[in-house]
Amino acid sequence: MPAVPVRADGDGRARVSLAELIALRARVGRVRPQPLNSRALAAGQRSSRLYGRGMDYAESRVYQPGDDVRRLDWRLTARSGELHTKLFQEEREGRLLVLLDTHASMRFGTRVRFKSVQAARAAAIAGWYAVRAGERVGAMAFGSCRQLLKPQGGPRGAVALCGALSEWDGAARAVEAAEPLSEALARGGRLHGANRVLLISDGMSCDDAARGRLRELTRHASVAVLVVADALELALPPPGRYPLEHAGRRREVSLLGMRQRTEFQRALGAGQARLGALAQGLGLRWRSIDTVADPLEAITALLGARQAR
Template sequence: MAKPNIAPQSKGLDGRIYCDYSRLVRLQSQVGTFSLLPHLKAGSVLSGRHNSLFRGRGLNFEELRHYQLGDDIRNLDWKVTLRTGKPHVRSYTEEKDRNVIICVDQRSQMFFSSTQVMKSVIAAEIAAMCGWRVLKDGDRVGVVVASAEKIYHCKSQRSQHAFMAQLKLLAKANQQLSVDTTNSERVSFSLWLEQLKRMNLAQSTLVFITDWRDCDEHHLEQLKQLQIHNDVLAVLVNDPLEQTLPGELTKSNWVVGDGQYQLTLDSKEKVAQASATLSERSVLTRQSLTRLMALKQLPFIELDTSGSHIAQFQRLVGRQ
């Protein structure tokens, strides 16, 4: 007798600060409101279940074999045919599913919000929604979680059970964050990209959900290389206070730092200087990611911490 499908119980966490595993599972109900795979117009010769700005199904090379009567001569491999003196054809099989890798940031800098919801919670919830949508489309999904301690890679599978296990890992990484959390040297953006390069990805879709704070120009060049044989979708999670500082901070004597240097904001000049630096970096990040997305005519997605990130994501990716 099959066991009943019992919904996971909530831990009663404050959903603005930490993501609950049960909440990530319940987000499955939201996937009907958007699509990463809009359908082709009716009547197209290529129309089918998958069509979008992202890579979909195609043909995979299976084997090289001798020509047989009835084979399509367009599949003749002329180099092998000339070398052996016997006609050979390249045999292909239809690609059965698409491979989607969701790269979600749960490092210490994501444990921040000046408004409603922590950036880390937003990243986790959007990752869950993307994964459920991919499974609904019948494709494979894997998750690469950059936590404060290490980078976790979960193999892509077309399995709800496997994805729920990945969501448990994601929720655990999220709930381990605190104001005292510091990042290990093993979780830099460079090592995150190295992990992906070791996976030898091709014809895959990679969804990066992060604040892009430690993504430098040479990292963007590496992402451009990934973009050649894959589709890289950038999701920027941003907080208003990371873009500009209010002038009244001079009354609070805030101390800000980058992990190495600190600055006490005890004058209007210092606040203005810090605010200008934040604004400049924010603009440069947007411009760089916009250019990266333009390579494949993909949407640039920016979400804020106001608590409306799900509606924002649905609108920017595209409703069904």
């Protein structure tokens, strides 16, 4: 396991916990990922395996079921005690790009944890899952924090992702900036090399132009969407008075009548409803989870094998 920088860790509820993100590796380790061939992009949908004699050696990675045993890297296998496969210059491993929403609306939660923390947990699981399947993983933060982590392979790539998620969580709290989803997708679309994209958001930044940007992105990559929502955004709240805190100020919202509760839920859940409808309308893989759920099942469903269209 690569060394991880020492920093103040979050509580896993209102702040992302780096230790928890790294520990999720064990959870993903119990799941058997679909073996992935090295990919040569063809409209983001087809994959091919290119190898033979006379090609330049590029690097080695952990052996994946289905790899040609004639290409085992015996020296690295002997040093590490774990089977490794040689990759050559012509081969292109799959690359997963996680687009992570860091808007202020993500820093909200009434059950267990904030949406921002749940989003980071889902992104980390996606990273561990991808590298186990032989892919490289990178990430782009949009919204309050706008940073890029270039794709890396193996455990080092997943650890780098976890570190970035922790850092971005802290950086996003210092800035209250809005970025329409369409602009974030345009930035993501300019990042060449990723043949799979996972968008994680609560949908509050979803604008009308996002439909065209998402459709354009699907021409170059396979796109999946994970909508993260709070319980209050998914169902009518029970009658009562609800204390809410924002920017250090506490207020009480009275939700006693049916009309009040309905309007509150509709306004609060507008983002996740809009993004979910958009993903479904475009025929994308998508799932919705709340802040209590285990993201593992949703991530494996989104990133699992799918027959090319």
